[in-house]
Amino acid sequence: MWNLYKPFIKSKRQNELFEKADQLATRIKTRASETDRIGKFSNENLKDLKEMDYHSLTLPKSMGGEELSLYEFVLLQQKLAEGDPSVALSIGWHLGIIMEIRDEQLWEEKTFEWMGREIKEHQKLINRAATEPATGSPTRGGIPETTATKTKSGYILNGRKSFTTMAEVLDYFIVSAFIQEEDDIGWFIVEREQNGVSIKHTWDTLGMRGTGSDDLLLKDVIIPSSRHVEKKQERKTVPKGWLLHIPACYLGIAIAARNEAIQFAKHYQPNSLNKPISEVHHIQDKIGRMDLELLNAQYFMYAVADKWDQNPEYRTELGPDLAAVKTQATNAANKVVDLAMRIAGGHGLSKTADFERFYRDVRAGLHNPPMDDAVLQTLSKRALDD
Ligand SMILES: Cc1cc2nc3c(=O)[nH]c(=O)nc-3n(C[C@H](O)[C@H](O)[C@H](O)COP(=O)(O)OP(=O)(O)OC[C@H]3O[C@@H](n4cnc5c(N)ncnc54)[C@H](O)[C@@H]3O)c2cc1C
Structure with a gap:
């Protein structure tokens, strides 16, 4: 059968990366209908992604990644989705977020270096939790109802996020919240294991069931100032x-x-x-x-x-x-x-x-x-x- 990727694989490196995605796609395909049935992100898929170091691919080379270009990222993700689109979309958020922080230098260097080590050495996963029941899609510009209240050493977060892909297996959430004292929306790194963080299993959808995009609940979660990583007012408006x-x-x-x-x-x-x-x-x-x-x-x-x-x-x-x-x-x-x-x-x-x-x-x-x-x-x- 004619290969629809043929016109787009243009170098030896792209071919090698594509082969990697192909191998992973073959593995996850075997579980696609089961994860669809249970409606959760599968632990076996998580193991495969980490075993093949797929989750490190967009990290800079200096941090042990492959520093994928956008073209390469798209090529690999398309192939992976052929095996199971839920896995591809889920790991796509993680890889894409790293790519954006890398290219736009969104975070302080030392914070990104720490996260790079967490990902490369400790196989940690991140995703943004932006959507809320009241805002709908955050791209519409709604103000989060999740609040970050300023304290002497940082913030206290309270709120609820919906559509949080891979919620149950993530290690870090990058959560958007409104900061009344600063009249700004900020982004905060929240750890899965912190006090006050819990997941409510709400994901029971028609499709993309294996993304496990459940609700993230935050109750008086204490965040140090160093984990306030992005400020809306300071963000450049570069397309994503x-x-x-x-x-x-x-x-x-x-x-x-x-x-x-x-x-x-x-x-x-x-x-x-x-x-x-x-x-x-x-x-x-x-x-x-x-x-x-x-x-x-x-x-x-x-x-x-x-x-x-x-x-x-x-x-x-x-x-x-x-x-x-x-x-x-x-x-x-x-x-x-x-x-x-x-x-x-x-x-x-x-x-x-x-x-x-x-x-x-x-x-x-x-x-x-x-x-x-x-x-x-x-x-x-x-x-x-x-
Ligand atoms: C598989 C999947 C995975 C996802 N993963 C994540 C994730 O990891 N993290 C995350 O934060 N989010 C995630 N999302 C959420 C996603 O980004 C959207 O926020 C969500 O799908 C709701 O978008 P919506 O347009 O349907 O909802 P709504 O914004 O509620 O829109 C509902 C309806 O109202 C209309 N509408 C709403 N506001 C306006 C407006 N201002 N002007 C005109 N029309 C309007 C829309 O067009 C639509 O018809 C995920 C979604 C899916 C489907």
Whole structure:
């Protein structure tokens, strides 16, 4: 079968990294339907990620990582999502956050060096906890209801975060909270094992069930000033290239569905036909349309990632293009999975096949940031502005 990654692997290093993601994808694929059934982040997957040192890949080389470029990150994440998109999206948050702190120098050097050691030497995982029931998507600009109250030596955090991917297995949360005394939103490193930190199992969703995106509860959590790592007022407004791991993830699901559908079409021969359905015109038409969607979305995504890497001086202008990739890719992925389901027919509805899981998982991409209406507004604003 023609390999849809072929045009995008351009060097020996990329090939080696891709092989690593491929091996990991093969391992996690074997558990994808079980983690989907239980709706939790699997401990076996966690072990595999750490064993292969996948979680260190975006760390700078000086900290023992591979210092992945955005292009490489996207390539690996897409391949990993073919095995299990829940694992890919989850570790994508962790890796992407490290990439952003690394490239934007968001944290004080010594704090980032400490976190680098935690990740490389002690296999620790982090994620941001930003979403809350009252704010909805934080990208809309809502003020967190989680509060950070100033004390002599730091802060006390109280609140509740929803959609916290991997909550149960994370070691550190980067939590957003409103600081009344400073009239600012701050980001705080919270340890899983601290007093007052607990997880409420709320994640029971249609798709991406294996991300275990449960609620994080904070009750009088004491935070020293040194763990107040980011201040909204001080943040530069650089577009977030690392969020391309989202379209990469959903395109990974689309490739998995496309490959399954082609295999199915090549082998399924009902007794009304003297040939497999892959030789029937309307099936070939659907296969062609799947590849058209995928080629279009992939060339767009990899071109923008490459632009980000090769032209850092252009990054501040790349926000609308990054957002457009997300909308284009997640909608294309939904179309591809729909076409794959139509090829499989009623077989695709069975719980014993993977199609129905792809169909549920791919839907979640529409609700990861940035959302379609916001993307269209951004593009239209750019077009209309003088
Ligand atoms: C699989 C998955 C993993 C996730 N992991 C994380 C994570 O690790 N950490 C984290 O912090 N978050 C995470 N999220 C949360 C995600 O970033 C969003 O916050 C969440 O999906 C809610 O977004 P929403 O647009 O559906 O919700 P809402 O913002 O509540 O929107 C609901 C509806 O209201 C509309 N709406 C809301 N506000 C506005 C507005 N101002 N203007 C116009 N329309 C508006 C929306 O378009 C939508 O139609 C995850 C989400 C998913 C699906």
